[in-house]
Amino acid sequence: MDATSGTLDEALERLHATGPEFRGFLSNHGPMAVEALVRHGQAGTVHRWLDVYTSQLEEVPSTQGALTDANWQEALGDPRRVTDWTAYMARQVAERPWRAVLAEWWPRLLPGIAGAATHPVIRVGHAVRTLLEEGEEGPRIAELAHALGYWAARHTTLPVSVRPRGTASPTTALAALPHVADQQTSVVKGLAQLPGTEGWLTAAEALRAPQDPEDAYDRLTALVAATTHRYLDYGHGEAVLLVHAATAPNAVLRTLPALPRDLWAPSLAAAWTASAALTSVYSPDEPLPAPTAGTLTPEEVFERAAAHGDAHAIKLTDTALDVAARTADGDDRALAAALRSLELITPGVD
Incomplete structure (x- = not known):
């Protein structure tokens, strides 16, 4: 930088x-x-x-x-x-x-x-x-x-409280979440449906509980990767709001090194709850077809995001580059998710 x-x-x-x-x-x-x-x-x-x-x-x-x-x-x-x-x-x-x-x-x-x-x-x-x-x-x-x-x-508490206590990975737990009945609605009205969505709390609490602060950090890292990858397949449910399912936990992950370690596990729980809630409110039932494989570098992907201009697409691409950087040989699915956002979100500075 x-x-x-x-x-x-x-x-x-x-x-x-x-x-x-x-x-x-x-x-x-x-x-x-x-x-x-x-x-x-x-x-x-x-x-x-x-x-x-x-x-x-x-x-x-x-x-x-x-x-x-x-x-x-x-x-x-x-x-x-x-x-x-x-x-x-x-x-x-x-x-x-x-x-x-x-x-x-x-x-x-x-x-x-x-x-x-x-x-x-x-x-x-x-x-x-x-x-x-x-x-x-x-x-x-x-x-x-x-x-x-x-x-x-803007402090707003969710209508549900989640404490991870299961054995599931973020990818598995996200896939098992039931969807709210009315997904064609606002964020507030969508979140209000969670307490009445059968099986939602059980599915959300199936995420594996962290054993210590370092494990919480690793779980949160895995959550960011899982939500970024999921956008590739399901971002069309709500192209803008589902960006936050990845960028919000990544923001928490970026903040952990500046926080006392005893706050890391509660931070994971809060980030997971937010991501799980947005996934249930807006994730569609069927995935999009896999994109054609590309050979763009992370730098080239971000150049495209900058040219696209939309702030949400820029921020998701920023998160996707974080995910790719944490993998020894890069992460093609994360970069593809960023490119998917450029297709789904209207270009322009808005």
């Missing part, structure tokens, strides 16, 4: 002058997409991409009232307070090391991982990856504050 050119920090500063949502409820994907573009050698495209993307964004929402250590609980999950939350988190990271702030707030926010269709936790994952690997410049720490503030404002 070229973190020395200043492109990422410039892009983040531009985006911090906009709100975290637009058109009423759509998430601002800009910070996540530009981080991925810079990381994968596409820094030269960032400002042109932003010129188009920011034209649809909205101003930072008005403040409602200052949050403090004494009153933040009353504002948890209140999207009207998002600017108050951002200011509060900005003060937190200004007064203490960002890792300490993250460790304190992660267990508070984790039960609300489903908020805004998991976009806030994904935004946190991109921010943490940069801080861990590329340096702690001011705009990057500010981005973590924005991401945590957005998560707090």
